[in-house]
Amino acid sequence: xxxxxxxxxxxxxxxxxxxxxxxxxxxxxxxxxxxxxxxxxxxxxxxxxxxxxxxxxxxxxxxxxxxxxxxxxxxxxxxxxxxxxxxxxxxxxxxxxxxxxxxxxxxxxxxxxxxxxxxxxxxxxxxxxxxxxxxxxxxxxxxxxxxxxxx
Amino acid sequence: xxxxxxxxxxxxxxxxxxxxxxxxxxxxxxxxxxxxxxxxxxxxxxxxxxxxxxxxxxxxxxxxxxxxxxxxxxxxxxxxxxxxxxxxxxxxxxxxxxxxxxxxxxxxxxxxxxxxxxxxxxxxx
Numbered sequence: 001x002x003x004x005x006x007x008x009x010x011x012x013x014x015x016x017x018x019x020x021x022x023x024x025x026x027x028x029x030x031x032x033x034x035x036x037x038x039x040x041x042x043x044x045x046x047x048x049x050x051x052x053x054x055x056x057x058x059x060x061x062x063x064x065x066x067x068x069x070x071x072x073x074x075x076x077x078x079x080x081x082x083x084x085x086x087x088x089x090x091x092x093x094x095x096x097x098x099x100x101x102x103x104x105x106x107x108x109x110x111x112x113x114x115x116x117x118x119x120x121x122x123x124x125x126x127x128x129x130x131x132x133x134x135x136x137x138x139x140x141x142x143x144x145x146x147x148x149x150x151x
Numbered sequence: 152x153x154x155x156x157x158x159x160x161x162x163x164x165x166x167x168x169x170x171x172x173x174x175x176x177x178x179x180x181x182x183x184x185x186x187x188x189x190x191x192x193x194x195x196x197x198x199x200x201x202x203x204x205x206x207x208x209x210x211x212x213x214x215x216x217x218x219x220x221x222x223x224x225x226x227x228x229x230x231x232x233x234x235x236x237x238x239x240x241x242x243x244x245x246x247x248x249x250x251x252x253x254x255x256x257x258x259x260x261x262x263x264x265x266x267x268x269x270x271x272x273x274x275x276x
Contacts, residue, residue: 012178015177015178016177016178016179016180017177018175018176020175020176047184048184049180049185050178050179050180051179051181052178052179053179054176054177054178054179055173055175055176056174056175056176057174058171058172058174064274069222069224069231071262086268089269090268093275094275095269096269096271096273097267097269097271098267098270099265099266100265100268101262101265102262102263102265103192103261103262103263104262105262108192108262112275138226139224139225139226140224140225141222141223141224142222142224142225143223144220144221144222144223145220145221146219147213147219147220147221149182149216149217149219150217150235
């Protein structure tokens with residue numbers, strides 16, 4: 001943490017908000033030279049603080065009108081290894097994220113579907129048939145915003 | 152897929168931007184690398200008898216710097232907040248001093264992140 005200073009934090013704030021700002025634009029905002037900006041961005045990328053670039057897509061325009069978050073509880077009785085469940089669930093293309101969590105549920109899944117009927121098909125044919133799956137709770141996403149965070 | 156030259160790809164990308172399919176681009180930050188080792192999902196139920204419950208809750212939640220994601224739902228849960236903290240003591244402080252002071256909450260449930268098994272924003276197109 002101490003390896004990064006105020007300028008790094010400002011740089012991260014700008015890049016996580018508008019990732020496609022040019023080095024020139026960043027240099028002007030921070031009142032620094034372009035090569036200095038390049039060096040800092042490269043260092044943040046090499047150390048893994050910047051994991052990558054995310055292209056933000058309009059899912060609805062691509063025909064994916066519905067995003068659903070599923071809380072999944074594994075049924076302990078069958079004794080299915082976690083790895084089996086994780087491997088099977090990760091292989092479903094409509095499942096975008098799989099998070100192992102501690103609390104009311106064991107896993108949290110983000111699922112995209114074309115519409116509610118499509119979601120029902122995915123839920124019945126793909127999710128409910130997963131090895132070890134127990135209780136499932138579904139919440140349909142209405143809105144989503146990413147915040148800049150404590151930078 | 153046919154062979155593409157950088158010029159073709161760059162033309163296609165600008166077309167996707169013009170059509171509004173690509174809305175933006177942002178750098179993804181690894182919060183753990185910056186010392187935020189704890190991530191908690193807070194699933195919140197609001198008191199919907201208050202007509203402005205959603206708006207007032209969201210406005211207040213946006214002011215907490217450690218909230219990195221806000222989602223609203225139809226279902227048993229109304230709102231979900233992703234909260235990051237340096238350690239459990241830091242999380243406890245944020246939870247008591249900031250989260251519990253948010254308006255119109257009727258129930259909060261926490262899920263502590265253990266690991267991320269799959270994370271891609273790829274659409275099954």
